[in-house]
Amino acid sequence: ILAMDATSTIDEPPRMAIQEQPAYRTTVADLAIDSNMIVALWRTGLSQNGMPKAKFDWYYQHNSEGTPLVVFLRLEGADTPVGVAAVGPRRMRFGEVTFTAGALVDFVLQLEHRTFFPAIFLQKEIRRRALGQYTILFGFPNQKSLAIVRRIGYRCVGHIVRRTRV
Numbered sequence: 457i458l459a460m461d462a463t464s465t466i467d468e469p470p471r472m473a474i475q476e477q478p479a480y481r482t483t484v485a486d487l488a489i490d491s492n493m494i495v496a497l498w499r500t501g502l503s504q505n506g507m508p509k510a511k512f513d514w515y516y517q518h519n520s521e522g523t524p525l526v527v528f529l530r531l532e533g534a535d536t537p538v539g540v541a542a543v544g545p546r547r548m549r550f551g552e553v554t555f556t557a558g559a560l561v562d563f564v565l566q567l568e569h570r571t572f573f574p575a576i577f578l579q580k581e582i583r584r585r586a587l588g589q590y591t592i593l594f595g596f597p598n599q600k601s602l603a604i605v606r607r608i609g610y611r612c613v614g615h616i617v618r619r620t621r622v
Contacts, residue, residue, distance in 0.1 A: 477573045479532035482581040485540070487516055487523065494526060497540045501564035521545035521556065525586055529565065529578040539565035541578050543586040543593065558586045560595030560605070575604045583608060 485494060491512055498508045505511075516524055522545040529539035543558040560582075565574055586593055596616065597605050606612075 480538075480574055480577050481530050481532050482578065483528050483530060483537075484585070485526035485528055487526065490526070490528070491516075493528070493537055494540055497537060497564055497566070498562065500566050501570075502562060515544060515561070516542075519544060521547055524561070525558070525582070525589065527578065527582045527585065529569070529574060529581075538569045539574060539578050541582045543582055543590070545590070548592075555591045558590035558593045560593060560597070563601055572604070575601070576608060579604055579608050 487494075494516075495508045495512055498504055498511075502508070516526070524542045524544035526540060526542045528537035529541075530537050541563040542561050544561050546557050546559045548555055548557045563575075563579070565578070583593065593610070594613075595605065595610070
């Protein structure tokens, strides 16, 4: 489990001269209008158990805790997004305190944009926007995204073992 709270700071490493990156920008998705684009991006890199539309309907449109924040990554000057990330509300309890946390979910980039810079750019933007809404952010990154989320300041606060009873 990786987490960050609103008081966390990030030590920026020195910038290195590397090949020029394409210009990217981010926009907040409108779930009523952009659902097909979100699901299309998921199909390029997330399995969603073969049912991305069902997941969208369940978690994004009928989430009892509220509407998730969804941010698109776009190439500057292009309308079609090349990536998407989301933070969904989750009610949590710590001792006697109940609060709403933000769960990092559904982070995907189109194959040709799956490099360090676009991933960092999108994750920094979703973090910036979400820390204004939630007390704490947390996630369960897969091996492919672990370096990205650690690089922008999330830290491991524990491990979780998933079990299934048949």
